[in-house]
Amino acid sequence: xxSTAQWRKNALSMTENSKASSRPTVADSTLSAAIEVDRLVKxxxxxxxxxxxSFTLPRGSITGLLGGNGAGKTTTIAMIMGLVLxxxxxxxxxxxxxxxxxxxVLGRMNFESPYVDMxxxxxxxxxxxxxxxLYAVKNLADRIAKLAAExxxxxxxxxxxxxxxxxxxxRVALAKALINHPExxxxxxPTASLDPxxxxxxxxxxxxxxxxxxxxxxxxxxxxxxxxxLCDRVIIMKRGRVEDDDTPDAIMARYNRTxxxxxxxxxxxxxxxxxxxxxxx
Amino acid sequence: xxxxxxxxxxxVQRIGAMILRYWYLLMSSWPRLxxxxxxxxxxxxxxxxxxxxxxxxxxxxxxxxxxxxGAVILWDILFRGQLGFSISFLEEMWARNLGNLMMSPLxxxxxxxxxxxMSLIRLAIGVIPMTLLAIAFFHFNVYGLGLPLIAFFxxxxxxxxxxxxxxxxxxxxxxxxxxxxxxxxxxxxMPLACIYYPVxxxxxxxxxxxxxxxxxxxxxxxxxxxxxxxxxxxxMLDALAINAVxxxxxxxxxxxxxxSARKHGSLLAGGE
Numbered sequence: 139x140x141s142t143a144q145w146r147k148n149a150l151s152m153t154e155n156s157k158a159s160s161r162p163t164v165a166d167s168t169l170s171a172a173i174e175v176d177r178l179v180k181x182x183x184x185x186x187x188x189x190x191x192s193f194t195l196p197r198g199s200i201t202g203l204l205g206g207n208g209a210g211k212t213t214t215i216a217m218i219m220g221l222v223l224x225x226x227x228x229x230x231x232x233x234x235x236x237x238x239x240x241x242x243v244l245g246r247m248n249f250e251s252p253y254v255d256m257x258x259x260x261x262x263x264x265x266x267x268x269x270x271x272l273y274a275v276k277n278l279a280d281r282i283a284k285l286a287a288e289x290x291x292x293x294x295x296x297x298x299x300x301x302x303x304x305x306x307x308x309r310v311a312l313a314k315a316l317i318n319h320p321e322x323x324x325x326x327x328p329t330a331s332l333d334p335x336x337x338x339x340x341x342x343x344x345x346x347x348x349x350x351x352x353x354x355x356x357x358x359x360x361x362x363x364x365x366x367x368l369c370d371r372v373i374i375m376k377r378g379r380v381e382d383d384d385t386p387d388a389i390m391a392r393y394n395r396t397x398x399x400x401x402x403x404x405x406x407x408x409x410x411x412x413x414x415x416x417x418x419x
Numbered sequence: 420x421x422x423x424x425x426x427x428x429x430x431v432q433r434i435g436a437m438i439l440r441y442w443y444l445l446m447s448s449w450p451r452l453x454x455x456x457x458x459x460x461x462x463x464x465x466x467x468x469x470x471x472x473x474x475x476x477x478x479x480x481x482x483x484x485x486x487x488x489g490a491v492i493l494w495d496i497l498f499r500g501q502l503g504f505s506i507s508f509l510e511e512m513w514a515r516n517l518g519n520l521m522m523s524p525l526x527x528x529x530x531x532x533x534x535x536x537m538s539l540i541r542l543a544i545g546v547i548p549m550t551l552l553a554i555a556f557f558h559f560n561v562y563g564l565g566l567p568l569i570a571f572f573x574x575x576x577x578x579x580x581x582x583x584x585x586x587x588x589x590x591x592x593x594x595x596x597x598x599x600x601x602x603x604x605x606x607x608x609m610p611l612a613c614i615y616y617p618v619x620x621x622x623x624x625x626x627x628x629x630x631x632x633x634x635x636x637x638x639x640x641x642x643x644x645x646x647x648x649x650x651x652x653x654x655m656l657d658a659l660a661i662n663a664v665x666x667x668x669x670x671x672x673x674x675x676x677x678x679s680a681r682k683h684g685s686l687l688a689g690g691e
Binding site: 244271 | 432447
């Protein structure tokens, strides 16, 4: 795991974006980081959705990607998944270049996003069966039974996905995201539109999964409490750039704030002078 | 990784999973099943009675019994084959499931192969009852065409897949705003494929265009068989050669459109 000092150093180089000359080298695939993002740029016509960001996520970490609407979080995650091609820069996932070598890693990662749904007319069991087969999960029936027990799906496992409540759908989506025991889990707003109880329950499950499997989790969220609770590192994005990158405690200390929500508001409203001074020191 | 994987890296298990997905969907929705049956049945009844009426009043059609009904059945193989392919693809767009599939180990070629199998399944559900109706009501047995029917069928289904692959790529790239192309593109080639009339009816310059389309060879071949009792294998081989080129071109176009969709972020959007 990277030390705070290393992250802060990375944050400095990220702020400089493409000006920086020395970049992290690609590690041996056996020792590689879970995710390496290097000078990543995404242009949509004249709009810079992502503007030269770089970061490295070690295996077994949980990192929160914070930022307001349009900050570039979803585009960043989509580029990491290979759903969107970068305009320039490089993404490596589990030691393989994306999207060129995606066939080598797609079976070892998974994701959940509000931008996709699971087929509504199919039952929960049918959906999990299909995705289990796509991911070539061994002993699939046992795996589904285990997930159903862990995520409390048994009451509605033979009900059509379209007839579930928002909270039930989120648990099903999480089951799909975990069906292949992913080493890397990418989550975009994993608790959006959930009541506090269900959201808390989902967070507890994610923590347990990370701990039990030494999995790496990258999550984009607007929920600051969620990020504070789950993440051992936070990357704050604004207008396609990385504004800050450190542990939640270090970031809050740097902004002289007691919650990440206050930090978020400072960043969103441009009140970053305290932080800037500290980073530049 | 478990399951049968071919030498080219294509996983039979993943293709099977996708076929299972569409099968579950069909079985869970009676309107979808009814839609497969209703329109072909309506077509055959309408055109069958028209053929009966013409045959009673025209010597040529009396001799060429079955050309209209045969044309309707073969046209439906072409049209339904493409729809069967494209609708399965659209189901993923409507369900907003494409991102899940693109992020899974499923390869584009496996996805397309599962769609071709589904087009055959959907075609069988729609067209087999249609052929039985033709036998029962109009005494036209399309299976009586024998081995040539296999040649006709293969050439038409290959063309339908080419069109299906290409329009699916267009929808992938442009979102559901391009959905109408799925329903209408095949009709654009309808007048040129000479389904109900010989190629010689067309102006000379348009005949060149018509002969660039594999279905034209099939419908000419069908008329030769029904009117002259001659199986034109030369026409079938020509159609097969053009189909090979079309299939390769449509697959290349699909990959190019997929890449363009990734470039423009269309896989995340998926809407209009």
